[in-house]
Amino acid sequence: MFRKVLVANRGEIALRVISACKELGIRTVAVYSEADRNSLHVRFADEAICIGPSRASESYLNVPAVISAAEIADVDAIHPGYGLLSENANFAEVCRASNIKFIGPPPEVTRLMGEKDRARQAMRRAKVPILPGSDGILQSEGEAMEWARTVGYPIILKAAAGGGGRGMRIVRSNDELPALFQAAHTEAANAFGNGDLYLEKFIERPRHIEFQVLADEHGNILSLGERECSIQRRHQKLIEEAPSLQVNTKLREEIGKTLRRSLANIGYQNAGTVEFLMDEDGSLHFIEMNTRIQVEHPVTEFITGVDLVKAQLRIAAGEKLSSIIPDPIVLRGHSIECRINAEHPEKFTPSAGKITAYNLPGGNGVRVDTAQYAEGVVPPYYDSLIAKLITYGKDRPEAMARMSRALEMFVVEGIHTSIPLHRRILQDEDFKAGRFDTKFMERFFEREKERGQAASQ
């Protein structure tokens, strides 16, 4: 096992990794920007090194600074967390060149999965169900039109180098295509320096369902079931849960088997998440793979009993899955996660500032992952996630009831948070019944607006 690990991240995930290391007896090194000097990840690590000024580009995203810190602290390995450098294949390569173990897949696999159209083709070859669409890059509007005719409208144009919704266009007819093709191409070229596009069948009301996998360095792969992540606002997940009400044992086992085979072909290693869209008929279609630990990993930990971050560390140290998880995985109960963001409840603008009161809910079936504390400061430079509230119950109703009472007992003062929004979602009849898809939040806000107008009349 590693002697010393550098955690190249901040906030709750840095603390999560530090906790896992402590439990495995590994020394930890935190890195931090000047804005995070008083952060808990700095306090609870065995060592801490300031690597730059507040802006992430000059500190947490600064590869030479992180590598230098790793060298002077003399660590064996780096855990990248999520976001920041976690899916940066170049960073993983520099780690390799510096003889520091990068805790994640090899850079080649990260790079493959980062190029959306290549990842799509690789999964298709490995017989993972993908959405009907073009075989690779579209050379012209003409080619796009041909594929669109084969697939059937509506289709969606996507940037091969894409992410975050940029370079995407939904096309509903032949007539619209030329203009939208040009728009997407230009946007992609501007955003990513690469205007390449591909197209896929567009699903109007998909569910977002993802599968957690673990792969060791000896060719063994495990699927740990799925997470339901359809409660999103502008592609940002708000609430995740496991298992999905829409995935039965048969489907779960089928997808698990397919993933084990396909990821073995690709040479996948460490933890990863395979994202699917579920169409109105309940079929799953691969969209992309995240080659890192996810924000929402705790819901899987609750229902499987597997510590995913410890598993990451042990895999990276060369252990076999059969020694990390000796027994077959049995799913038990239901788990829900609410992301507590520091943001304005209506405008969703980030709400940085000093926290004046911070009371965490606790008790049976409640888990909180946070690096914030009373009198802590939320700096304006980073993402707005300040805590994850995760509940567990023997079934979905119990997990929901627990979430509602935990949200009631979660007190944050001094800044705005998404807690009030979550309280309202938890009261929503469609949410309670599990009737949702990725458009749920749009309808939810629409209904709230209507109720507000009705009430004011």
Place this chain on the structure above:
Amino acid sequence: MFRKVLVANRGEIALRVISACKELGIRTVAVYSEADRNSLHVRFADEAICIGPSRASESYLNVPAVISAAEIADVDAIHPGYGLLSENANFAEVCRASNIKFIGPPPEVTRLMGEKDRARQAMRRAKVPILPGSDGILQSEGEAMEWARTVGYPIILKAAAGGGGRGMRIVRSNDELPALFQAAHTEAANAFGNGDLYLEKFIERPRHIEFQVLADEHGNILSLGERECSIQRRHQKLIEEAPSLQVNTKLREEIGKTLRRSLANIGYQNAGTVEFLMDEDGSLHFIEMNTRIQVEHPVTEFITGVDLVKAQLRIAAGEKLSSIIPDPIVLRGHSIECRINAEHPEKFTPSAGKITAYNLPGGNGVRVDTAQYAEGVVPPYYDSLIAKLITYGKDRPEAMARMSRALEMFVVEGIHTSIPLHRRILQDEDFKAGRFDTKFMERFFEREKERGQAASQ
């Protein structure tokens, strides 16, 4: 189900009961003394009623005040928590007379179990293994001597009305007996107004092992396995865990079966704990039964997945165990609880005062039950328990590693707590190996003293 429940307690257990009620959709009424005006149980209950001044005898133990509060708030039921009025049969009787459901066993059963020698005889008749000893009250020194000869020295004299170690004497020979009999008799008479004594075989190095049971009001009884509570200081439990390393499946099932039969005979209802001493040969001997929820119930909740406080509420509302816990109970993993007391780490004197910093550990496998918060005040009037830190792991080593890192991340400033003591116990080789009995802490302090002396030489 009840519409509204009054919680006749304070601190973490009041909040625990309030949480359970919220999750079941029951309205809650908190009662509080003047010292607890700013407590979280007051904040998070739907209603709160001040019932008296700070001293417990004039507020939380004041039966008319509690009952009046229940009447003016118009509740269906009262949950007594642990301690305070929870094992007061008279209080349960007043509840019954006031048409308020007392959440616990009927007063007759509470009273039976409160009289130690009668409880012992009742369990003996129901074939629960008890320590060899006298059949009931000792009429004289002579009778005591006869029984002592039958049982064999050492023996322990106990007060029939006893508790808290008063009226107890260990007797190692015939010669000692008369003087110690008189001393115990006088002490018991002074402490309880009743000098009646009985005697039992004395075990030099017992383990304290207790079984959690649930009984509905239809004659059905479930045993939820045992807890190991040998880590005690002066009869106060410090660390509890489940399952016990000393109880194998066969013994667990045997005792479970015996308890189901015996508690059915007695007419037991609701949650209860049957305490045993385990002798050096691994045999269990009944000592007493606690007719309420225990401080350490969360370790059982972690390994069984059963919410014991919700079960209490549902049982009291008349539900059957078969609907509350439909599936057979499967024990999974291992759980440990550390009691975080506000007390001086060496002198063990209570440490009341204002908390200036309060950072709770969180993350995977960590549960905290507390009613304290940053800038909260620990009043000097009540017991010193401010939080329970409970961890879960797939096995004992994982649960211990998690406890160590959670203790490291638990920050309390402004008052003294038992956190540093727990950190040291978790490092102890005997503790880690599970080599302990109720005398463990005495030896632990002795070793620390020796090490301290060696270091200072």
Place this chain on the structure above:
Amino acid sequence: MNPEDLKELKELIEFLKDNQIGEFDLDRGDLKVRIKFAHESTSAADLAGLSRMLNATPANSLVLQPVVSPAPSTTAAAPATAEAVAAPVDENACLHIVKSPIVGTFYESPSTGMQAFVKEGDQVENGQVLCIVEAMKLMNEIESDAAGEIVKRLVATGQPVEYGQPLFALRLR
């Protein structure tokens, strides 16, 4: 304490006052210093004092209402003080408050239809019965713990009261 020490202490105190130091600790054992400036120093004790004073003002909202959620960080007020703050404080500074010594239901008269024990404007003696608080079917006569004029009855008949809840405001004589 010798005169010199006393002089030094005075100087120190003057100096601290000039600099608006709110708290100052020094401990020459291992050398500890602790300085706190005055403005910030609304301590728990001060707050409690304030809270007590606010409680003493008439408030119509003293019903057993759901607790007005105080922040966990504030040593906040009793449920009763919620609407009390508005009242001008000095006007009531000389008032005496008779509080309920028990939890129960307030009655202004011995039984329904009968005249109230006291009404606003009455002069009452120490020990005079002012009202009844019923608890567990027992009618408890509540006596005045001071002599003076009843300025205000703070609770309506039939209304539940908690321990320590203000029942009457008296102007002492």
Place this chain on the structure above:
Amino acid sequence: MNPEDLKELKELIEFLKDNQIGEFDLDRGDLKVRIKFAHESTSAADLAGLSRMLNATPANSLVLQPVVSPAPSTTAAAPATAEAVAAPVDENACLHIVKSPIVGTFYESPSTGMQAFVKEGDQVENGQVLCIVEAMKLMNEIESDAAGEIVKRLVATGQPVEYGQPLFALRLR
């Protein structure tokens, strides 16, 4: 308290006031410092300023040591400030600190056995190379960002330095 102590205390208080410190604790046992600013609006930026100032005093402990645990409630000092407070503050008030712009390993000379770029007492120009910080096998020459006299080198050769860590104290001219 002797007059000298009192004088020092006065100076300290003046300093704290100037810097709008609301609370200040010192404990020379293991040396604990606790600083709290007067106004709530004290942002991380102000703190960084203080930290910079405190860093500006000679300190031998600027190694990458385990962080001195600051209370989560205190907007506490940087790891490096632990022993810095003791030094008389005004003496350094006019000093300029050259800080490391990168994380790496400090070397006082171009290579082993060679003479140091600068030594204490040297006059240096703006832009003059003072030392090397090695990061990822690259030797980065660190230039002075001011002109003056080297009062103190704050880091030993071969020692790791973090971003923003003080390397040299200069008396400006």
